[in-house]
Amino acid sequence: MQAKEILVRERAGVARKAEPVRVSVPFAKGELPDLDALCLQDGAGEPVLSQLQVLSRWKDGSVQWLHCDFAADAPASAELRYRLAPGDFAAPEAAGELRVTPGKDSWQVDTGAARFQLDARILRPFLQVQGGEEPASGAGLCRLKNCAGKELQGTVEQIALENFGALRATLRLEGAFAAAARFCCRLHFFAGKSRCRIELTLHNPRRARHAGGLWDLGDPGSLLFRGLRFELPLEQPGEQLVIPEPGAERVMPIRGGSLSLLQQSSGGSSAQGAGYRLLEGGELLLEGKRATPLIWCGVGARGVGALLPRFWQEFPKEVAAGPAALCLSLFPEGLEPHELQGGERSTSSLWLDFCCRPEDMAPLAAPLSLSPAPEAVRASGVLGDLPPVAGDFVDRFLPGPQALFERREAIDEYGWRNFGDIYADHEAVYHHGSDPFVSHYNNQYDVCAGLYRKFLATGDPCWGELASDLARHVLDIDIYHTREDREEYNGGLFWHTDHYISAGNATHRTYSKLHLGVKDPRYWGGGPDAEHCYTTGLLLHYFLTGNPDFRDAVLTLADWCYGALDGSRLLLATAKKSLRYMSLLRYGKGSLFPRYPFDRGTGNALTACLDAFQLSGDRTYLARAEELIRGALHPMDDIEARGLGNPELAWSYTVLLGAVAKFLDKKSELKEWDEAFALARAGLLAYADWMERHEFPYLRKTELLEYPNETWAAQELRKCVVLYRAARYAPQDRRLALLEKARQLLKEARVDLERFPTSNCTRPVALMLQNGWIAAALENELPAHCFGGEPVFTAGAGTPKLSGATVVARIVRELWDAIRETTLKRELAWLRSRL
Numbered sequence: 001m002q003a004k005e006i007l008v009r010e011r012a013g014v015a016r017k018a019e020p021v022r023v024s025v026p027f028a029k030g031e032l033p034d035l036d037a038l039c040l041q042d043g044a045g046e047p048v049l050s051q052l053q054v055l056s057r058w059k060d061g062s063v064q065w066l067h068c069d070f071a072a073d074a075p076a077s078a079e080l081r082y083r084l085a086p087g088d089f090a091a092p093e094a095a096g097e098l099r100v101t102p103g104k105d106s107w108q109v110d111t112g113a114a115r116f117q118l119d120a121r122i123l124r125p126f127l128q129v130q131g132g133e134e135p136a137s138g139a140g141l142c143r144l145k146n147c148a149g150k151e152l153q154g155t156v157e158q159i160a161l162e163n164f165g166a167l168r169a170t171l172r173l174e175g176a177f178a179a180a181a182r183f184c185c186r187l188h189f190f191a192g193k194s195r196c197r198i199e200l201t202l203h204n205p206r207r208a209r210h211a212g213g214l215w216d217l218g219d220p221g222s223l224l225f226r227g228l229r230f231e232l233p234l235e236q237p238g239e240q241l242v243i244p245e246p247g248a249e250r251v252m253p254i255r256g257g258s259l260s261l262l263q264q265s266s267g268g269s270s271a272q273g274a275g276y277r278l279l280e281g282g283e284l285l286l287e288g289k290r291a292t293p294l295i296w297c298g299v300g301a302r303g304v305g306a307l308l309p310r311f312w313q314e315f316p317k318e319v320a321a322g323p324a325a326l327c328l329s330l331f332p333e334g335l336e337p338h339e340l341q342g343g344e345r346s347t348s349s350l351w352l353d354f355c356c357r358p359e360d361m362a363p364l365a366a367p368l369s370l371s372p373a374p375e376a377v378r379a380s381g382v383l384g385d386l387p388p389v390a391g392d393f394v395d396r397f398l399p400g401p402q403a404l405f406e407r408r409e410a411i412d413e414y415g416w417r418n419f420g421d422i423y424a425d426h427e428a429v430y431h432h433g434s435d436p437f438v439s440h441y442n443n444q445y446d447v448c449a450g451l452y453r454k455f456l457a458t459g460d461p462c463w464g465e466l467a468s469d470l471a472r473h474v475l476d477i478d479i480y481h482t483r484e485d486r487e488e489y490n491g492g493l494f495w496h497t498d499h500y501i502s503a504g505n506a507t508h509r510t511y512s513k514l515h516l517g518v519k520d521p522r523y524w525g526g527g528p529d530a531e532h533c534y535t536t537g538l539l540l541h542y543f544l545t546g547n548p549d550f551r552d553a554v555l556t557l558a559d560w561c562y563g564a565l566d567g568s569r570l571l572l573a574t575a576k577k578s579l580r581y582m583s584l585l586r587y588g589k590g591s592l593f594p595r596y597p598f599d600r601g602t603g604n605a606l607t608a609c610l611d612a613f614q615l616s617g618d619r620t621y622l623a624r625a626e627e628l629i630r631g632a633l634h635p636m637d638d639i640e641a642r643g644l645g646n647p648e649l650a651w652s653y654t655v656l657l658g659a660v661a662k663f664l665d666k667k668s669e670l671k672e673w674d675e676a677f678a679l680a681r682a683g684l685l686a687y688a689d690w691m692e693r694h695e696f697p698y699l700r701k702t703e704l705l706e707y708p709n710e711t712w713a714a715q716e717l718r719k720c721v722v723l724y725r726a727a728r729y730a731p732q733d734r735r736l737a738l739l740e741k742a743r744q745l746l747k748e749a750r751v752d753l754e755r756f757p758t759s760n761c762t763r764p765v766a767l768m769l770q771n772g773w774i775a776a777a778l779e780n781e782l783p784a785h786c787f788g789g790e791p792v793f794t795a796g797a798g799t800p801k802l803s804g805a806t807v808v809a810r811i812v813r814e815l816w817d818a819i820r821e822t823t824l825k826r827e828l829a830w831l832r833s834r835l
Contacts, residue, residue: 012366051165095192123154131355208342215509221342257281258322266414369461393772420473448537450769492528558612595631603656636798661725688726713752
């Protein structure tokens with residue numbers, strides 16, 4: 001194998017010594033059969049101790065994605081290249097031996113620099129911590145205060161060692177605060193370090209009631225509470241100090257009182273209220289805009305410190321340092337209660353060090369940035385749709401990632417619920433007035449995956465930061481984490497807020513009661529929907545971080561999306577669906593009547609199944625993908641009956657065809673050129689041939705469009721992708737026509753995008769991030785491994801047409817399936833979820 005370079009960037013101007021870091025590196029098929037002869041080297045070629053974890057493998061068993069923990073050294077403002085190379089070099093020993101000892105009432109973790117005793121029954125999480133040879137902290141507390149003023153302790157129901165190696169150990173604690181809320185707490189420990197990283201997720205598992213299809217704050221399913229905090233008692237009291245911002249001066253008590261710092265808003269130009277206030281015993285010492293505070297208590301070179309990353313970004317937050325304890329408020333107490341909506345989560349992260357100087361913790365406010373070298377990613381072949389390093393199509397319209405960071409400021413896209421999402425500024429184009437127009441994007445068109453592609457193609461850490469922030473937001477806020485609502489909602493992904501209407505009180509859900517005056521509620525439903533399901537960005541986040549929550553999210557979304565399309569096999573649900581089938585006969589007779597819609601919903605479900613198969617290797621997902629294709633299209637279809645010439649109704653068919661091409665790529669990778677492959681290939685080529693003859697740039701027929709804007713120009717890129725990918729599977733004599741059509745549509749799209757000043761808005765940019773790679777691909781020859789020859793498939797009838805006979809046949813079949821699978825309990829649950 002060729003050596004794989006890892007880029008290590010220090011961007012804060014602070015030298016690093018043995019900083020724990022993590023990075024993932026992709027490998028080509030067959031390149032790395034095993035890990036036995038693999039060595040990590042620093043920039044000088046010296047061996048470095050590493051902890052390796054295989055996240056995925058190719059079909060032949062060789063490594064595809066490899067996750068790597070190590071301790072990095074970096075001078076201030078430096079950019080280094082570490083290397084994973086073949087060879088059997090003797091790596092240095094770890095700074096301390098990492099040991100984890102389970103127990104019934106408590107677990108012990110020894111890092112060599114500190115000893116941690118964890119309570120296995122109550123979420124503290126520490127019973128005692130010893131830093132070096134001296135006790136540093138006693139039994140801590142983690143308390144959730146409800147609106148009645150009662151403090152609830154977290155009961156640990158399960159504790160598990162999630163990850164263990166020479167350098168890092170991760171424990172996962174799960175449980176509940178009485179019946180109010182659930183929690184998940186991850187604790188990361190590091191060999192030779194006295195520090196611990198804590199990630200606490202607070203979860204409201206109840207459903208929202210969403211009466212009338214409205215998802216506003218104040219819903220009866222919401223969890224209201226006063227505060228959530230950690231308290232850390234100190235065994236060795238000493239002087240206390242706060243450094244409110246990186247590089248700021250230390251602030252110490254003037255009168256010997258406790259110090260507290262509260263971040264009340266983001267501190268930005270669009271924020272409501274002040275930024276942060278630093279107090280001593282209620283007396284104001286300092287005010288500022290944006291804090292990332294480090295608090296510390298100790299004597300000389302020995303003390304206990306704490307730091308909360310994303311402190312101001314995920315306001316409100318508060319920290320306090322007293323002579324006997326540190327207090328970290330993830331949700332500080334205030335005049336108004338906090339609200340966690342039904343099925344919503346919030347994750348906070350913090351660092352604790354139990355034997356340190358203040359300057360030892362300062363670098364944690366701006367950790368090192370790591371990425372696999374772009375040339376290593378491209379050579380691995382794990383992503384076939386990477387944009388070019390320079391001259392990417394989207395670069396014409398977006399000057400760089402900084403433009404998206406700046407976009408957050410327009411509507412103050414900060415706070416624990418909002419941070420990470422991207423402002424949907426395209427929805428504000430028709431807004432009049434001076435008030436900010438608030439609209440949330442909720443990862444439409446999987447902009448997260450597009451951002452990660454730019455990150456992997458360029459190595460620019462800013463793209464990766466945007467993608468990572470968005471992935472965390474999607475996981476906690478945009479996914480509906482409940483099992484108590486309708487089956488077609490549970491575990492799904494919420495829509496973006498509604499078009500051209502302010503989000504109102506619905507936060508990142510649709511719809512709000514504030515919309516009643518501008519929209520007909522008869523057409524509302526809200527809730528998650530298969531037409532808004534995106535998994536590839538979460539898949540890439542898992543591969544790049546190793547966080548198993550994102551793996552679970554991809555699998556859950558794939559199950560939900562497929563189930564939402566397939567429908568609940570219940571008598572009541574089938575009866576309701578049957579009425580909808582009957583209503584189709586009134587106006588759609590003669591059109592095609594597929595089992596699965598010929599639109600983005602089926603395309604999203606197909607992509608989700610392929611992503612889930614990529615993660616799990618479970619062929620159930622591949623079988624579902626085959627089923628979705630068979631139920632949505634056929635090479636013998638009467639394509640004219642689809643009505644694809646009506647863009648307002650049919651534009652998203654290209655999402656489905658693009659997903660069919662991904663299915664062909666996966667089957668080719670597996671070398672499974674079977675009947676399912678042949679049918680999908682023939683179907684894709686049949687529709688691509690129709691596109692070559694009939695497709696047109698949508699903006700050339702503006703009379704067909706309600707809003708003839710820049711988004712329609714960006715949608716043309718989807719057609720180009722479908723035609724290009726179809727050409728790769730077309731017979732030799734048909735490839736040129738498909739490619740020429742793609743180039744023609746690309747040229748028209750570029751012209752149209754350049755004439756709209758709004759082409760740099762979020763939605764067209766998302767489409768370009770996802771599909772803009774096609775511009776560079778069309779400048780080159782097709783890859784040599786194209787699949788030639790005429791498609792051969794088992795003959796059969798195409799998708800049936802809508803008629804009384806086909807509707808009755810569908811109803812009878814689905815009723816029979818429901819009779820076989822339903823239970824009284826499920827029928828009652830279906831009914832209750834709609835009352």
